[in-house]
Amino acid sequence: MSAEPFAAVEDIEGAWKTLSAKEKTRAEYWLNAASRKIRRRWKDIDARIAAELLDKGDVADVVVALVLDVLPSLENAGLRSMSVQAGSMGRSFTLEDRSNQDRLHLEDWMVEILNGSVISGATPQIAAPRPYDFNRVFPDMREVYDS
Numbered sequence: 001m002s003a004e005p006f007a008a009v010e011d012i013e014g015a016w017k018t019l020s021a022k023e024k025t026r027a028e029y030w031l032n033a034a035s036r037k038i039r040r041r042w043k044d045i046d047a048r049i050a051a052e053l054l055d056k057g058d059v060a061d062v063v064v065a066l067v068l069d070v071l072p073s074l075e076n077a078g079l080r081s082m083s084v085q086a087g088s089m090g091r092s093f094t095l096e097d098r099s100n101q102d103r104l105h106l107e108d109w110m111v112e113i114l115n116g117s118v119i120s121g122a123t124p125q126i127a128a129p130r131p132y133d134f135n136r137v138f139p140d141m142r143e144v145y146d147s
Helices: 009-015 021-041 045-050 056-074 108-115
Strands: 081-086 089-094
Touching: 009 021, 009 056, 021 045, 021 056, 045 056, 056 108
Parallel strands: none
Antiparallel strands: 081 089
16 A cells, blocks of 8 residues: 655646646656655654654645656656747747756755754745746747747
8 A cells, every 4th residue: 555645736736737637647646756755765754744743734845846846847858959930030949958867856955844954834945837838939929830
């Protein structure tokens, strides 16, 4: 029997956007993966939450931040750059190369929370990505999309 994840799909939606059915399936997987990763490193975490030595909401914030770092990048896995050309106008951009990084990377503030070393209420610093569609990266270039 596997343990419940520390956060739910609704937490992801509250922090980011309403998810499609496909995104919800992916979110459920990554919520479970992040929770398993945390339980492997902090084996007593469930007991500390039950004993109220660690706030369950703080742990949920960590899991949501981990998953929000993964979900948007899945649609564009392997994409390095993109360009759009319409007549004499063109735009291009290069994405961050994250191919060699752990997808569920624990940042320092997350480790502090999970270690229980944050004395006053933890303040997670989540920078939730804006929902956007790469097909609409350049909305001012309507002639590219309306063809």
